[in-house]
Amino acid sequence: MMTIAEACSKLEHDYVFKVWKQENTESYLAHVFIDTQYRGMIIDIGYCNPDQTITTFRITEKQVIVSKPEEVLKQNDAPILPLSKEEVITTLAQALETAEHCQKTKYPKSTPIKKFIVLQHLPIGQVYNITYVSQTMETLNMKICAKTGAILEENAQSFVNVAKK
Incomplete structure (x- = not known):
């Protein structure tokens, strides 16, 4: 992998x-x-x-x-x-391990069937923005600090509530 x-x-x-980067320097x-x-x-x-x-x-x-x-x-x-790649200390494997531990200990009934992972810079910092979708049509979103590996935010909700937003 x-x-x-x-x-x-x-x-x-x-x-x-x-070639693309030479033409798109900004x-x-x-x-x-x-x-x-x-x-x-x-x-x-x-x-x-x-x-x-x-x-x-x-x-x-x-x-x-x-x-x-x-x-x-x-x-x-x-x-x-x-x-900033230089500020990404936590590996993807470590972030996924943290997310899995959070899911299994706090949301054991929400077994994921699909995972979405985005490494991005949000106002709270550079994070692995990990979303699990479960068989029960619930989502679990975790924002894991790319520097320390700590969970900065977590949020679980059903698709019904997500669709209403």
Whole structure:
């Protein structure tokens, strides 16, 4: 399984990315989306552009695929904060272990069938924003500090309540 650091390094050494970055010097690292459900792992690395769109690079074992810039889904008009790789001390494996421990001890009936993981910079800091979806159609969201590995926020709710927001 590729680590986030390995995926970022693979991206930064990719010819297509180097050309793109020369043409988009003001764009900055904004997030890393990880999908662990497939054979292996899919990693999407997003760069925020000056117009607040995101250009995403899908990193696979064999290649790097760039997507066209897309509008960002966000809750308010706050700018997208840059993600600093140097401040990410906690590994994905450690964050997932913390999330699993939290789920098993506090929410044992909410066994996850799907996990969404985004490494991003939010107003509370740089976090692994991990969301579990359970068979009972409940979500458990945990924001785990990328520096210390501590859970900064956790929230469990049913899809019915999420849909009402």
